[in-house]
Amino acid sequence: MKYQSPKERVLPYLFSVPAIILILASISILLFVGTGGVLAINWEMVSKSVLKGGIFEPIVGTLYLLSGTMAISLPIGVLTAVYLVEYAPKGRTNRIITQAMNNLAGVPSIVFGLFGYSFFCRFLGFGISLLSGWLTLTCMVLPIVIRGSQEAIRMVPKTFREAAEALGASKWRAIRDLVLTTAAPGIATSTILGISRVAGETAAILFTSSVFLMRGLPSTPFDPVMVLTYHIYVLLVTSPSPVLDRVFAMALILLGLVVVLNILAYVVRLYYRKRKRW
Amino acid sequence: MVTINPKIETKNLNVWYGDHHVIKDVNLKIFEKIVTAIIGPSGCGKSTFLMTLNRLLDLNSDVHVEGEVLLDGRNIYEPRLDLIEVRRRIGMVFQKPNPLPKSIYENVAYGPRVHGIKDRKVLGGIVETCLQDVVLWDEVYDRLKDSAFELSIGQQQRLCMARALAVKPDVLLMDEPTSSLDPAATAKIERLVRVLGKDYTIIIVTHNMQQAARVSDLTAFLYLGKIIEYGDTRSMFEKPREKLTENYIIGKFG
Amino acid sequence: MVKLTRNSFFSFKFKDRIEITLLIVSFLSVLILSLITIFLFYEGAPAFMEIGTFNLLFGDNWAPFYGRYGAAPLIYGSIMIVVGSLVISIPLGVIAAIFFAEFIPRWLGDLIKPFIELLAAIPSIIFGFFGLAVLSPIISDLFGLALGKTAFTASIVLSIMVVPTIVSISSEVISSVPNDYKRASIALGATHWQTLKNVVLPTAKLGIVASILLAFGRAIGETVAVLMVSGAVAKIPVPFWNYFKPVQTITGSIALDMGEVPFGSTHYHALFGLGIVLFVITFVFNTISDYVMRKAPTAEVQI
Numbered sequence: 001m002k003y004q005s006p007k008e009r010v011l012p013y014l015f016s017v018p019a020i021i022l023i024l025a026s027i028s029i030l031l032f033v034g035t036g037g038v039l040a041i042n043w044e045m046v047s048k049s050v051l052k053g054g055i056f057e058p059i060v061g062t063l064y065l066l067s068g069t070m071a072i073s074l075p076i077g078v079l080t081a082v083y084l085v086e087y088a089p090k091g092r093t094n095r096i097i098t099q100a101m102n103n104l105a106g107v108p109s110i111v112f113g114l115f116g117y118s119f120f121c122r123f124l125g126f127g128i129s130l131l132s133g134w135l136t137l138t139c140m141v142l143p144i145v146i147r148g149s150q151e152a153i154r155m156v157p158k159t160f161r162e163a164a165e166a167l168g169a170s171k172w173r174a175i176r177d178l179v180l181t182t183a184a185p186g187i188a189t190s191t192i193l194g195i196s197r198v199a200g201e202t203a204a205i206l207f208t209s210s211v212f213l214m215r216g217l218p219s220t221p222f223d224p225v226m227v228l229t230y231h232i233y234v235l236l237v238t239s240p241s242p243v244l245d246r247v248f249a250m251a252l253i254l255l256g257l258v259v260v261l262n263i264l265a266y267v268v269r270l271y272y273r274k275r276k277r278w
Numbered sequence: 279m280v281t282i283n284p285k286i287e288t289k290n291l292n293v294w295y296g297d298h299h300v301i302k303d304v305n306l307k308i309f310e311k312i313v314t315a316i317i318g319p320s321g322c323g324k325s326t327f328l329m330t331l332n333r334l335l336d337l338n339s340d341v342h343v344e345g346e347v348l349l350d351g352r353n354i355y356e357p358r359l360d361l362i363e364v365r366r367r368i369g370m371v372f373q374k375p376n377p378l379p380k381s382i383y384e385n386v387a388y389g390p391r392v393h394g395i396k397d398r399k400v401l402g403g404i405v406e407t408c409l410q411d412v413v414l415w416d417e418v419y420d421r422l423k424d425s426a427f428e429l430s431i432g433q434q435q436r437l438c439m440a441r442a443l444a445v446k447p448d449v450l451l452m453d454e455p456t457s458s459l460d461p462a463a464t465a466k467i468e469r470l471v472r473v474l475g476k477d478y479t480i481i482i483v484t485h486n487m488q489q490a491a492r493v494s495d496l497t498a499f500l501y502l503g504k505i506i507e508y509g510d511t512r513s514m515f516e517k518p519r520e521k522l523t524e525n526y527i528i529g530k531f532g
Numbered sequence: 533m534v535k536l537t538r539n540s541f542f543s544f545k546f547k548d549r550i551e552i553t554l555l556i557v558s559f560l561s562v563l564i565l566s567l568i569t570i571f572l573f574y575e576g577a578p579a580f581m582e583i584g585t586f587n588l589l590f591g592d593n594w595a596p597f598y599g600r601y602g603a604a605p606l607i608y609g610s611i612m613i614v615v616g617s618l619v620i621s622i623p624l625g626v627i628a629a630i631f632f633a634e635f636i637p638r639w640l641g642d643l644i645k646p647f648i649e650l651l652a653a654i655p656s657i658i659f660g661f662f663g664l665a666v667l668s669p670i671i672s673d674l675f676g677l678a679l680g681k682t683a684f685t686a687s688i689v690l691s692i693m694v695v696p697t698i699v700s701i702s703s704e705v706i707s708s709v710p711n712d713y714k715r716a717s718i719a720l721g722a723t724h725w726q727t728l729k730n731v732v733l734p735t736a737k738l739g740i741v742a743s744i745l746l747a748f749g750r751a752i753g754e755t756v757a758v759l760m761v762s763g764a765v766a767k768i769p770v771p772f773w774n775y776f777k778p779v780q781t782i783t784g785s786i787a788l789d790m791g792e793v794p795f796g797s798t799h800y801h802a803l804f805g806l807g808i809v810l811f812v813i814t815f816v817f818n819t820i821s822d823y824v825m826r827k828a829p830t831a832e833v834q835i
Contacts, residue, residue, distance in 0.1 A: 339637060379735050388722075
């Protein structure tokens, strides 16, 4: 209907090839990890300690790492976004902060690792610990949270806040009560994506936070932690014939976590779009 | 009444936007080298009707068209027809001037290029002729390489007309071409329509009745997707046959 | 009336306090970036002084445990792999973007694109695992190599990781080319492909280029996946275009050595020196990409 010359009728089929290749690639990876993982995993493995051939601590350690990171970065990120959108939407301050954010977003994760090691681990003396990991990952994930929150807050019509202020609420209360609650799904989306990013991170925690083996779970933030990504890495890279079923099981959990989080973010985004009545 | 073969003829033309029946059973004959105006209140399908004539409506995915549109006797909705050639023969000027993001020269040369003309001299000649035809040449001859967006809106619209003329169409469809323009620019375009109307078949959609009265030979009144009345412009405005037409013309609604 | 003034004054102060707090919090991003810059240079500068900038960057013997700090093989390895991945991912990505933006209806594109965006979310360690366990053996079989860990393998893995960036940004940019232009072109009798080639793509060009620059930045910073399949051999391959040899990247050697390096040693500083190189390269590319993106005549795009 659109393309008239007969030569051009081939084009949509031709152009579909790369897209098909990419879709096949993602399906193969999912299938690879999925089937290998499903075959390898069992409740015993998941519940047993690493010292007994299980993978319990890396799973929990990852969760510890995630929660701490998000607990720190979420408030900072949201408040920064609020400031950028509501208090200083234009002008030099905004440009400086946005510029810094954009540059931060482009820094490779291994460089965050180097920074984290020299600053948090050494300079501040936190050592290779959960805390260093939280702080390093916060630095890494901040731009994501800020950007996403900015988007979400920007989409809230100015009239909401103005109406609240006209009724006598202070700017901050208007923001807190109206803007943030309205923007919450959008903020949630970017937070979820941030969590996903942190969960899959290896390079930044390689030598700032994680260890391959330790006794039990971290009892204080100053203890190091075992995480899924690092554990998989060490098993695959350092052992001559890696114990694949543990690797598959961990990969499955990791991938599963990431996929679920992304689907969640997608769903929240859709729900948010449907609910928007303005 | 008229025994000449129409240049364009629609037979039982029906158009749906999804479930919305927008054009209802339109049978209209458009005659060659005559300016035909289509008037009617906003949203009654005038633009839609125009876009069925060059199948530009095809670009919209939830549109359904039934019936025939004959150009020189051949139905342009026939599946095996050369749509490119149809679109070359039926040119269009849009409501909001939409120059391509290219230079003034390249805008006019785009059509001929796309239809295979590569010779720079030939293209140059076409560009000059067309810009002359729309009385734009004197204003732009020394800055043909400038971006089309640097022109004023009125000039951009004339540029779009030149661009349409460059492929040597038979028919020119104009969809409210002056609604974005100021009175001076509007007057220039209306003058062009009257001049070009001698060599081209022009169909101009307008919500401005005075404009229709000024530029057209025949006028069709389209209301809620149906042709209410169609005839000689002067008679329609002085003595409309239908009550509805009369009400619209005297401003009872619209 | 005096009371009113006092109240307004008080609430004014409070509002100011909030704004100042928020300002301070917001400046954390700036602070972090500055700290990173400071500490990187603080720990890395000694390397340039002890080893010498020329030797560090252009010396071609990287054997730090033996006191050799010529990082040229690493820089070359990184460039090799990144170029290889771009050669694969640019055509793949741009054509897929055109496909999504122009050849299929919007709803279908919105349905399929999440699959490709999922690719962007997969952790790099999983790519590495896949590359190691699946791609590597296939490549060594296919090309008769002893080991499947080569620059070629790494390029393939990296390209899959980097393609979603190109696809999502480019397709967004292409979709946002104003419909007016397309309608004008079609009304003149141009075919869909002619319209694409002469109007749509030239308009989207800058955005597409920006996405490629961004992809480059991400590719050069990738660590784990590449490390696992590149072979980790710090030597420039003998015919320098031979992709079927193992190589080592900047990121890979940092990752590999940092765990074992004595704090404050030359080796330690050298790794930070490499970090500086990486930081500067990605900084430059991201800045150029931002700049190009801003010059692009189409709507703002999420990166």
